[in-house]
Amino acid sequence: xxxxxxxxxxxxxxxxxxxxxxxxxxxVRAYRPLLxxxxxxxxxxxxxxxLWEQSQLSVKALGERLRLDSGTLTPLLKRLESKxxxxxxxxxxDERVRIITITPQGQALKAQARTIPEDLACTxxxxxxxxxxxxxxxxxxxxxxxx
Numbered sequence: 001x002x003x004x005x006x007x008x009x010x011x012x013x014x015x016x017x018x019x020x021x022x023x024x025x026x027x028v029r030a031y032r033p034l035l036x037x038x039x040x041x042x043x044x045x046x047x048x049x050x051l052w053e054q055s056q057l058s059v060k061a062l063g064e065r066l067r068l069d070s071g072t073l074t075p076l077l078k079r080l081e082s083k084x085x086x087x088x089x090x091x092x093x094d095e096r097v098r099i100i101t102i103t104p105q106g107q108a109l110k111a112q113a114r115t116i117p118e119d120l121a122c123t124x125x126x127x128x129x130x131x132x133x134x135x136x137x138x139x140x141x142x143x144x145x146x147x
Contacts, residue, residue, distance in 0.1 A: 030123050034116045038109050051102035052110045059098040
């Protein structure tokens with residue numbers, strides 16, 4: 001009997017990791033048809049949202065906000081630049097720092113993106129309060145794992 005109790009912690013249906021992983025993947029998949037009209041990926045959309053808030057950010061600041069390393073972020077930013085949505089330049093005060101600036105074309109996508117959060121919420125079908133609670137719990141998990 002004691003062995004059954006020990007093994008219970010290894011039961012697949014007792015794990016929190018797989019539902020988190022699966023839910024994150026499902027949400028990203030749900031974004032795909034919504035982002036198709038913008039011709040951007042989910043991560044490119046996240047970059048654009050940050051640049052819609054602040055028209056200019058360093059690669060380091062973007063990486064911190066998105067929790068992405070430069071090896072992942074740099075190719076993503078190059079693709080956004082090739083689409084004419086952002087510009088990459090060296091900082092005037094420190095040439096080691098790369099600054100990402102949203103272009104007028106990138107800024108224009110904001111109008112097309114306005115309905116995406118609401119459209120996604122309708123796709124998921126959860127009350128807004130439940131969505132906010134899930135967001136809060138995910139943020140708590142991230143903070144706990146970063147410490």
